[in-house]
Amino acid sequence: MTVPLSGATPPLMEIHGLTKTFPVGQSLLARLRGQPRRAVQALTDVELTVRRGETLGIVGESGCGKSTLARTLVRLYDADRGSVRYGDLDVLTLRGADLRQYNRQVQMIFQDPYSSLNPRMTVEAMLREALSVHRMRPPAEQPARVRELLRLVGLPPEAAGRLPHEFSGGQRQRIGIARALALEPQCLIADELVSALDVSVQAQVVNLLLELQERLDLTVLFVAHDLRLVRHISHRVAVMYLGRVVEVSDTGAIFTSPRHPYTQALLAAAPTLDPTQRTAAPAITGELPSPLNVPSGCAFRTRCPHAFDRCATERPALLKLADGPEVACHLYDSGASPSTVPLKVAT
Numbered sequence: 001m002t003v004p005l006s007g008a009t010p011p012l013m014e015i016h017g018l019t020k021t022f023p024v025g026q027s028l029l030a031r032l033r034g035q036p037r038r039a040v041q042a043l044t045d046v047e048l049t050v051r052r053g054e055t056l057g058i059v060g061e062s063g064c065g066k067s068t069l070a071r072t073l074v075r076l077y078d079a080d081r082g083s084v085r086y087g088d089l090d091v092l093t094l095r096g097a098d099l100r101q102y103n104r105q106v107q108m109i110f111q112d113p114y115s116s117l118n119p120r121m122t123v124e125a126m127l128r129e130a131l132s133v134h135r136m137r138p139p140a141e142q143p144a145r146v147r148e149l150l151r152l153v154g155l156p157p158e159a160a161g162r163l164p165h166e167f168s169g170g171q172r173q174r175i176g177i178a179r180a181l182a183l184e185p186q187c188l189i190a191d192e193l194v195s196a197l198d199v200s201v202q203a204q205v206v207n208l209l210l211e212l213q214e215r216l217d218l219t220v221l222f223v224a225h226d227l228r229l230v231r232h233i234s235h236r237v238a239v240m241y242l243g244r245v246v247e248v249s250d251t252g253a254i255f256t257s258p259r260h261p262y263t264q265a266l267l268a269a270a271p272t273l274d275p276t277q278r279t280a281a282p283a284i285t286g287e288l289p290s291p292l293n294v295p296s297g298c299a300f301r302t303r304c305p306h307a308f309d310r311c312a313t314e315r316p317a318l319l320k321l322a323d324g325p326e327v328a329c330h331l332y333d334s335g336a337s338p339s340t341v342p343l344k345v346a347t
């Protein structure tokens, strides 16, 4: 389990109003008719603070924008608007050497270890390349550093001379982690790190990440749709719905006392063997609206059992409640937790 963080830890990354759309192709007829170009609304005004040294889980249904957020934070995608501050850096405007330096400090680990490793390079060559490109170690010191990195991720020294196809999926993911660690990052963004692996191997890789996070004082963004894993590894959890962050809270609070009706429904829909963890909230109903046509006001209102008039006209801001969680829902506009929302955990 995660080691609790002491007190209020300072922010490592502050995200404000982050918005990203993907334009979609338009038919000739639509173009001739002068119809406006349509766009997938992948992220809309995302507000999020990542605290130094924490593991922040990012969850939500498929297509809610988790990967787009991760990729925009490492500048694989250009944002349409918004800001990302990382210490003194204005991330979205970084160029050249400054961007390379940021990318060294904030490393992304991808879901698919098969495609992210060069099949023709030995592990040693791959790790040495990372050490050389970013001038982390002079050539003479690289062999020792390669072995140190392998030890860190639980691989034997002999692994250095092998090619990626000689490893299992879990071992390949360890190599991906070693390559990221070669650059001595402050922050790892793990996008569905283990979802391609067998369940038994998933636990080993997630436990390795936990161990590394504590040992190296890393900040980790753990993007996943498996709520069990997120609960196991995260200090805090951000819940996304249709490109927006709708709730951010400590992991314990999210799982025992979810506030946003979407979080409640998401947890109610998640399989659990522990009867004390079953929520009284109704499971989520209705179709997920298209990100090409996001509902006005609150994006969740079309599936929300508590929606009222205002939800259709005003988009709720992410507000901090008196007892800690941040929630974007008109039910909480006063800052209090109203008794009308079924928050209780069934026992």
Ligand SMILES: Nc1ncnc2c1ncn2[C@@H]1O[C@H](COP(=O)(O)OP(=O)(O)OP(=O)(O)O)[C@@H](O)[C@H]1O
Pocket: 022, 040, 041, 042, 060, 061, 062, 063, 064, 065, 066, 067, 068, 069, 225, 291
């Ligand atoms: N490169 C792209 N071009 C066009 N649309 C995209 C692109 N990448 C993502 N999208 C769209 O943006 C929305 C958010 O996708 P994203 O992959 O970020 O969601 P996700 O929560 O990570 O989903 P999953 O859990 O399935 O990976 C989706 O509607 C998706 O189809």
